[in-house]
Amino acid sequence: MTNSMNNVEYVKTLVETNFSVVATDVVDQYQISFDVVPSDVHRVLSLLKSEGWIQLSYLSAVDWIDDNEMQLVYIVFNWEKPVHIQVRTRLDRDKPSMQSILPIYPGCKYYERECHEFFGVKFPGNPDYDKQLILEQWDDMPPMRKDFDPQAYSARKFPVRKYTNDFEQLEGQPSKQVKREARTERIIKIGKGGKK
Amino acid sequence: MESTRFSIGTKLSKEEIDRKWWEIGDFFRRNSLWMLMYCTGCCAIELPPAMTSAYDMERLGMGPMATPRQADVLLVTGYLSLKTLRRLIYTYEQMSEPKYVVGIGSCTINGGIYHDSHAVINQLDQYIPVDVYVAGCMPNTESVMNGFVDLMELIKNKKANGWKDYHERYEWYRQNQIDSLGEVRVHDEFHE
Numbered sequence: 001m002t003n004s005m006n007n008v009e010y011v012k013t014l015v016e017t018n019f020s021v022v023a024t025d026v027v028d029q030y031q032i033s034f035d036v037v038p039s040d041v042h043r044v045l046s047l048l049k050s051e052g053w054i055q056l057s058y059l060s061a062v063d064w065i066d067d068n069e070m071q072l073v074y075i076v077f078n079w080e081k082p083v084h085i086q087v088r089t090r091l092d093r094d095k096p097s098m099q100s101i102l103p104i105y106p107g108c109k110y111y112e113r114e115c116h117e118f119f120g121v122k123f124p125g126n127p128d129y130d131k132q133l134i135l136e137q138w139d140d141m142p143p144m145r146k147d148f149d150p151q152a153y154s155a156r157k158f159p160v161r162k163y164t165n166d167f168e169q170l171e172g173q174p175s176k177q178v179k180r181e182a183r184t185e186r187i188i189k190i191g192k193g194g195k196k
Numbered sequence: 197m198e199s200t201r202f203s204i205g206t207k208l209s210k211e212e213i214d215r216k217w218w219e220i221g222d223f224f225r226r227n228s229l230w231m232l233m234y235c236t237g238c239c240a241i242e243l244p245p246a247m248t249s250a251y252d253m254e255r256l257g258m259g260p261m262a263t264p265r266q267a268d269v270l271l272v273t274g275y276l277s278l279k280t281l282r283r284l285i286y287t288y289e290q291m292s293e294p295k296y297v298v299g300i301g302s303c304t305i306n307g308g309i310y311h312d313s314h315a316v317i318n319q320l321d322q323y324i325p326v327d328v329y330v331a332g333c334m335p336n337t338e339s340v341m342n343g344f345v346d347l348m349e350l351i352k353n354k355k356a357n358g359w360k361d362y363h364e365r366y367e368w369y370r371q372n373q374i375d376s377l378g379e380v381r382v383h384d385e386f387h388e
Contacts, residue, residue: 131385135315136279137378143314150314154307157376158318161306 007081008032014051019044033086038098041089045074045104053078053085056101059111061119063093065146070096070121076105091121100125118144225268225294226351227257229344232267232291234284237274239301239334246337256344264290269347272326274334275303277315281323282382285373288324295359296351298343299326302333309333322372325358 008026015021015034022035036044053076062071067090074087091098100123101108112123113133120142123129132138141148169175208216233243247253247260261267264287276284288297299320302308307318320326327350330343350356362369373380 134279136282136382136384139378140314148314151312153314154312154316154318158307158316159322159372159376160311161319 007083010081011048011051011083011085014047015044018047030082031084031086033088035088035090038089038091041072041074041087042099042101042104044087045076045101048076048085048087049104051078052080053083055079056105056107056111057084059101059108059115061096061115061121061144063119063144063146064090065093068093070119072098072115072121074101095122096120097122097124099123100129102126116142118142120145222351222354226348229256229258229269229296229348230261230267231258231269231271232261232264232287233271233273234287235271235273236276236280236284237301237303239273239303242300242334242337242340243271243273246340251337251341253341253344256341256348258344264288265292267291268295270295270297271300272297272304272320273300275301275308275310275316276320278317278377279315281317281373282377282380285324285380286382293359294356296327296347296356297324297358298328298330298347300330300335300340300343302331305329305331317376323369323376325361325369327356327358 008029011032012024012026016024019034019036019040022037024035025033027033034044055077057075057077059072059074062073064071069090070093071088071090076085076087078085089098096119098121100112102112102125109126109128110133112126112129113131115121116123116129117133117135117138135143140153143150143153233240235243245251253259258269264270268291270284270288270291272284288295297320299305303310303316304320304326307313307316310316311318317323328343328347330339332339335343347356
């Protein structure tokens with residue numbers, strides 16, 4: 001197939017005829033995503049791998065805290081047809097657990113470890129999924145979860161430098177304190193997306 | 197008849213002789229500093245122009261050194277994650293004395309733009325003594341060079357005493373390291 005839009009159409013037909021897909025999203029001519037139920041993930045990935053999507057580019061998670069769901073995203077890539085496919089699935093956020101895809105894509109070994117470390121998703125079937133990978137001797141909840149507060153963690157663990165206001169004001173010059181405070185307030189406001 | 201050969205007029209005590217030897221040692225040391233560049237963060241990009249022909253660090257007698265045991269200066273260029281800090285403490289303790297630390301960039305001073313990160317420490321001088329700071333995010337190459345000249349001045353004036361401080365207040369540094377890191381010892385799958 002030379003036309004890349006045909007590639008997307010091909011994948012769409014292939015997956016939608018074989019599985020009951022929750023939602024399909026054609027991003028552009030190079031990207032398509034399928035939302036599937038957790039029990040379908042392995043079969044979808046096996047099918048895609050046999051069709052030439054041989055490389056697992058990435059595996060990570062998205063924390064949907066309002067829906068109390070954890071979404072896993074598998075991105076697979078084909079070296080013949082230029083289409084990235086995202087296979088997404090939603091898990092329960094309280095006890096997220098997903099059977100490992102180690103037999104299909106052996107390269108998922110480290111992605112699953114990373115995902116467990118940062119999001120707390122368990123991957124039974126992967127013998128090392130709970131080993132530490134990037135964080136060392138982590139002692140709190142997984143840090144990429146939305147309810148983790150990095151600022152509070154930083155304040156608790158790492159001492160903050162204290163600054164004293166021992167500067168002198170030059171003679172005849174107005175204080176810049178008001179201006180400085182207004183600027184700080186504006187920065188904080190921008191940081192919160194314009195909300196107070 | 198008195199000898200014409202050179203002789204010391206007054207008898208010097210051992211401390212005075214030691215001090216004189218240290219002054220001689222410091223003279224040579226500050227004019228041939230070997231740096232160990234622990235390029236942790238983005239400020240490391242200021243070192244290539246400082247070392248190559250643009251600013252030519254060699255004219256200050258400074259050069260890069262590959263191993264910690266033969267280096268005099270430890271450059272910490274930028275933020276330090278907890279993982280890096282463990283290795284940095286290993287490296288610092290491996291260096292032979294006297295040893296000096298230069299912290300480059302605002303991340304080593306107060307955390308910089310990573311002040312609220314869960315993975316990055318805020319103040320370097322809580323964990324190892326720092327002799328010279330170069331402020332800026334990132335500092336330009338002139339300030340980096342100026343920082344090195346400052347370090348030489350400090351060595352000349354006998355004020356670069358961070359390594360002595362590390363001996364004297366070791367318990368304090370050690371406690372800070374443990375408070376932030378839990379355990380300084382590295383446990384990973386390559387070391388076990």
